[in-house]
Amino acid sequence: MQPHPFRQPAERPTAPPEEQRLGALRSVHGQRRNAALFHVARGALLLLSTSVIGAVIAGSQGFLLSLPFGLAGFAVLAAAALRHRGLRIELYDRGLVVARREGREIAVFDEVDEVWFDLDRSSTPFGSFVFLRGVRLVEHSGAQRSVPVEVADGQEVARRILQRCSHPLLDEARRAVKDGEVLTFGPVRLDRQGIALRDTHVAWGDLSLVRLQSGRVAFFRGQTVFPWRTVSLDSVPHPTVFARLVTERAPRVERDDVWASWTG
Incomplete structure (x- = not known):
């Protein structure tokens, strides 16, 4: 006679849905005010500095040669202003949700194996600047979650991630x-x-x-x-x-x- 199993397969507990594992809601971080203006201003500065340098080095011909590069940089930075439209970060006790127009992505802190910085480097003739653009989370399963911190009080989002996953x-x-x-x-x-x-x-x-x-x-x-x-x-x-x-x-x-x- 075969011994009875401790429990039938149907009786084995299953992991709760990710939403239930997040815990209590701490804060909600929407798109930062003037974020679009900030990125467009950076693009305009890059366009201006590139064109001016070209003109100083090689006159009007240099201006015309450097203009396409300045316009390309402006386009990239201006596109960044639209990239996070509708973005919202929901910060919970044990995880977070990245909500975008196309859907929601959930990250549970206990499942995070690695934390990586996503840095934005901008170099102009007036100086170099480094910004924390986002945090990339690599889970134990290998799945990756990108968490933009270009939101209102984004430093709190980054600090919470570091506090729970790195410290x-x-x-x-x-x-x-x-x-x-x-x-x-x-x-x-x-x-x-x-x-x-x-x-x-x-x-x-x-x-x-x-x-x-x-x-x-x-x-x-x-x-x-x-x-x-x-x-x-x-x-x-x-x-x-x-x-x-x-x-x-x-x-x-x-x-x-x-x-x-x-x-x-």
């Missing part, structure tokens, strides 16, 4: 380094002795300076004017954990700007 990993990562393990962040490896960048391992004590800059971490050896290596914060998973581990091990650290508030 809990920091203590474990610290213990692993202390115990002699090697941690891999994309193309970068670090351990208790030092850090490996582009297959070159350097001891922490051999670094003269680590500087947190706009969207990147710069490493210096010997002198402190020209970086020996740089690591962009959108090239490594869990960039805030990476930056915190580096700054805790480096003998000297400088923080240039507001990005230090993200990376510790």
Whole structure:
């Protein structure tokens, strides 16, 4: 006689729907005011600067040659103003919903394996700027969720994601380094002795300076004017954990700007 199963297949509990796993609603973040004007203004600035430089270098012929490039850049940035029309981020205790005109996408924090920054870099003759455009979530299953933070109070959305998906990993990562393990962040490896960048391992004590800059971490050896290596914060998973581990091990650290508030 065959033993009875503990429960029939139909009686086995099933995972609750994702909507039920999100928890209580914390906040709703709609499209940022003047977002369209911001992107169009950036496009206009790029068009103007490109054309002016062309005119200064090669006169009217240079202006005509550079104009198509300026117009292309303007078109790209102006399109960004329309990309998030109707966008809404619903932030919950245990996840979030990205609502667009074409549908809704759900991300549960407990299912997130990796957090990546999506940075927007803009270079003009008047300076370079780096903006956090969004956060990309990679789940344990391999599925990816793109979360734009170009919404009202988008910093709160990004902070909540980092608080729930990245910050809990920091203590474990610290213990692993202390115990002699090697941690891999994309193309970068670090351990208790030092850090490996582009297959070159350097001891922490051999670094003269680590500087947190706009969207990147710069490493210096010997002198402190020209970086020996740089690591962009959108090239490594869990960039805030990476930056915190580096700054805790480096003998000297400088923080240039507001990005230090993200990376510790």
